[in-house]
Amino acid sequence: MFNIALIGFGAVGKSFVKLLQLKKNLLPDNMKLKYIIKSDGGIYDKDGLDIDEIVKYTNSNNKIQKHPLWSNISFKDMIKNKDIDILVELTSTNIINGEPGYTHIKSALENNINVVTGNKGPILLYYHELKNISLKNDVYLKIGCTTGGALPSVNAGTIDVLGSQVTEIIGVLNGTTNFILEEMIKSNMDYKEALKKAQDLKIAEKDPSLDVLGIDTAIKMAILSKVIWDVDFDFEKLKIQGITNVRKKDLLDNISKKKTKLVGRAYFLNGNFEFEVKPMLLNKDHPLYFVDGKNKGVHYKTDILGDITVIGGASSPLNAAASIFRDLLYIIENRRR
Numbered sequence: 001m002f003n004i005a006l007i008g009f010g011a012v013g014k015s016f017v018k019l020l021q022l023k024k025n026l027l028p029d030n031m032k033l034k035y036i037i038k039s040d041g042g043i044y045d046k047d048g049l050d051i052d053e054i055v056k057y058t059n060s061n062n063k064i065q066k067h068p069l070w071s072n073i074s075f076k077d078m079i080k081n082k083d084i085d086i087l088v089e090l091t092s093t094n095i096i097n098g099e100p101g102y103t104h105i106k107s108a109l110e111n112n113i114n115v116v117t118g119n120k121g122p123i124l125l126y127y128h129e130l131k132n133i134s135l136k137n138d139v140y141l142k143i144g145c146t147t148g149g150a151l152p153s154v155n156a157g158t159i160d161v162l163g164s165q166v167t168e169i170i171g172v173l174n175g176t177t178n179f180i181l182e183e184m185i186k187s188n189m190d191y192k193e194a195l196k197k198a199q200d201l202k203i204a205e206k207d208p209s210l211d212v213l214g215i216d217t218a219i220k221m222a223i224l225s226k227v228i229w230d231v232d233f234d235f236e237k238l239k240i241q242g243i244t245n246v247r248k249k250d251l252l253d254n255i256s257k258k259k260t261k262l263v264g265r266a267y268f269l270n271g272n273f274e275f276e277v278k279p280m281l282l283n284k285d286h287p288l289y290f291v292d293g294k295n296k297g298v299h300y301k302t303d304i305l306g307d308i309t310v311i312g313g314a315s316s317p318l319n320a321a322a323s324i325f326r327d328l329l330y331i332i333e334n335r336r337r
Contacts, residue, residue, distance in 0.1 A: 005035035008090030015321035043069040098122040118145030142327035151313030168267040168301040175294035176211040213242035221264035241278035
């Protein structure tokens with residue numbers, strides 16, 4: 001039996017439930033989604049929610065709070081009920097203290113519940129603690145969605161390089177900055193004009209700070225560093241520079257042979273950890289040169305496997321949900337064994 005609870009029902013959460021419907025042929029017959037919980041309540045059925053009905057209900061722009069099963073049920077109630085095996089945690093990212101995701105994930109792992117999350121805050125701040133709890137209780141903590149949405153960054157840097165040592169990580173991991181830098185060239189715009197266009201198209205947030213200041217890229221690179229090298233560090237002391245001071249003239253001057261990308265770079269070798277995020281010029285022969293638009297890419301240098309690059313994973317709620325779904329299938333398949 002695989003019983004699931006979903007916490008967080010924004011765009012990614014809704015897309016995840018749609019994938020449970022669309023890809024049900026990949027799921028075991030005994031899998032049930034029992035809970036959908038938000039901060040103010042949720043819906044619950046001990047025998048499993050009707051996924052087809054939930055999708056139809058939300059597709060009609062109905063608020064989940066108006067659903068007939070809606071009640072003041074909470075995460076604490078879910079823990080007390082002891083009737084789920086997997087928690088999908090999709091609450092909003094908080095990089096100040098990781099809440100409420102940190103409490104959700106930690107409590108679930110302590111109660112022998114597998115966790116899949118796209119929430120970067122708890123993983124950035126408390127990865128080692130949470131990972132140790134998962135190992136102690138023999139449950140999974142799957143975090144693929146935190147480091148580039150659909151891009152299989154974590155798998156490529158861990159599972160797919162087994163037996164080798166990753167010596168350097170280079171990432172272009174933010175679609176918003178990609179779009180802005182491309183628009184500055186393609187449409188001959190300065191930074192502020194390109195940012196406004198990105199905001200008008202809903203590619204950039206009303207407050208774009210996390211993206212344009214390089215913080216989002218740094219978070220993803222920091223998580224990869226922690227996962228791959230088991231290294232710990234003070235995030236606030238990392239070298240992070242965004243794209244706000246990039247000039248159109250500089251981009252145009254280099255366009256014939258090079259592209260400017262917001263790049264994260266980290267290496268851990270012989271006990272030395274180095275980390276930086278900043279706009280960098282990439283030559284045409286660089287493996288991340290063609291990471292454009294909403295796509296992302298990460299390039300791993302290894303000691304015996306050579307260089308490995310993964311590119312793609314365009315940003316959208318469905319792509320992010322697909323990453324969550326991928327991690328869910330991983331847990332199910334391994335638990336079946």
